[in-house]
Amino acid sequence: METKSAFRVYVTQTQEIFELLHSGTNTVLRWVFHYGESLSFFVEDWEKEDEQIIKQIMEYINQGTEYMMMTIQRVENPFLCLLCMNLTSQLQSEYSWQSEITDFCAQLQKAREDARILLTECLCEKTQSLYARYRALWKDKPPCLEHVCIMPIPADPLNDSGDQPATLLVANPEFICCDRKMPFCEICYPENVLTLYDYLKSVYLRRAVQFKRCRLCGKLFAAVDGTRTKYCSRKYSGNKVCRDIGASRVYQKKILSDPITRAYNRAYKTHNARIRYGTMTKEEFRTWVAEAKHLRDACLSGNITLDGFMDWLKQ
Numbered sequence: 001m002e003t004k005s006a007f008r009v010y011v012t013q014t015q016e017i018f019e020l021l022h023s024g025t026n027t028v029l030r031w032v033f034h035y036g037e038s039l040s041f042f043v044e045d046w047e048k049e050d051e052q053i054i055k056q057i058m059e060y061i062n063q064g065t066e067y068m069m070m071t072i073q074r075v076e077n078p079f080l081c082l083l084c085m086n087l088t089s090q091l092q093s094e095y096s097w098q099s100e101i102t103d104f105c106a107q108l109q110k111a112r113e114d115a116r117i118l119l120t121e122c123l124c125e126k127t128q129s130l131y132a133r134y135r136a137l138w139k140d141k142p143p144c145l146e147h148v149c150i151m152p153i154p155a156d157p158l159n160d161s162g163d164q165p166a167t168l169l170v171a172n173p174e175f176i177c178c179d180r181k182m183p184f185c186e187i188c189y190p191e192n193v194l195t196l197y198d199y200l201k202s203v204y205l206r207r208a209v210q211f212k213r214c215r216l217c218g219k220l221f222a223a224v225d226g227t228r229t230k231y232c233s234r235k236y237s238g239n240k241v242c243r244d245i246g247a248s249r250v251y252q253k254k255i256l257s258d259p260i261t262r263a264y265n266r267a268y269k270t271h272n273a274r275i276r277y278g279t280m281t282k283e284e285f286r287t288w289v290a291e292a293k294h295l296r297d298a299c300l301s302g303n304i305t306l307d308g309f310m311d312w313l314k315q
């Protein structure tokens, strides 16, 4: 018996999981993201790759579906699964794949435009009332949840169709999924980009996920670890992510670019050394710091000049 390819998406309390069962090769591809990541990557990171992959898929159309699967296995954006799935299910029959691709690209663009507004203007830090903001942006138009059912969180990949278990290929192997605190969730079996996007949008809206711009790379990310987080978890250099290096890097940059703070820090070190050499007491040092800080702040707010502050520090 031939099984049909299937694609499903669900969001637990901490993760977003996308799974594609390809019936031809009996494999399941799984993409796992941190909560809030898939739409921020969709808006900020994947656009260029999408174009290249769609071009590649077009080249593979006449060479068979296995090539298409090999391509999709390496992509970061699971939205592209929908194109592959729809194309492979129809390649046997006579139809215009060109119009399928055109339609897919149009939907992808529409979803991306909407997602950009959702993340930057609706689910952002300055939004006081999410409901009012939503109405201002989309009037009363609700996201339409099609092809969604409430089911237990899947323990196994999509292999309930035959006696031969499917091979699982994980696109993002550093994650292990399953969230036992949340036994049931909505599972969406989208047929097109807009169904998938509307499902994700509704999840983010209901949970009021807040998106921010990373202070280091400038890209959007979901502030799910509390509102004080200022950096995203994208790779910045080598294996280090923005969150690892953000705080110290931004602090360094600020100090280097700011002659007032730089002068203050240099003088602080010199004066602190004087305690060690015995030319200044701790008490005198504390008095000096208090006055120096006061003058530094006055200088930062423009009440005294940099030259005036430097002259005082040199005394």
Ligand SMILES: [Zn+2]
Residues within 6 Å of the ligand: 214, 215, 216, 217, 218, 219, 231, 232, 233, 234, 242, 243
């Ligand atoms: Zn970042």
